[in-house]
Amino acid sequence: MGLSHTQALCMTQDVVRYVKMRPGYLADDCQLVGEARVRQLRSADTRTLVVSWTHNSFGDRTFAAAGPQVWNSLPPNLRLCGLSYGQFRRLLKTFLFGQ
Numbered sequence: 001m002g003l004s005h006t007q008a009l010c011m012t013q014d015v016v017r018y019v020k021m022r023p024g025y026l027a028d029d030c031q032l033v034g035e036a037r038v039r040q041l042r043s044a045d046t047r048t049l050v051v052s053w054t055h056n057s058f059g060d061r062t063f064a065a066a067g068p069q070v071w072n073s074l075p076p077n078l079r080l081c082g083l084s085y086g087q088f089r090r091l092l093k094t095f096l097f098g099q
Contacts, residue, residue: 012067013088029064047079048072
């Protein structure tokens with residue numbers, strides 16, 4: 001049984017939000033584009049994550065690939081750094097039910 005999109009997004013939001021307290025293995029999986037690149041990109045301001053490249057469909061379902069991929073599919077107002085967990089969940093449910 002895998003993670004749902006909602007669970008993966010909430011976990012990814014926690015990893016992105018709590019930069020100092022996140023475990024090392026999750027920090028490697030969820031890097032902001034602005035932190036990972038040497039030169040400044042336009043996408044660094046939109047809080048997008050670097051998506052890991054995988055070799056097969058099994059790898060596409062891992063948190064390292066799926067978490068950043070679904071995070072990047074969110075609208076920019078949901079990727080704001082100042083949102084609390086409750087605010088993020090409420091906006092996420094509104095967004096997902098509106099699709």
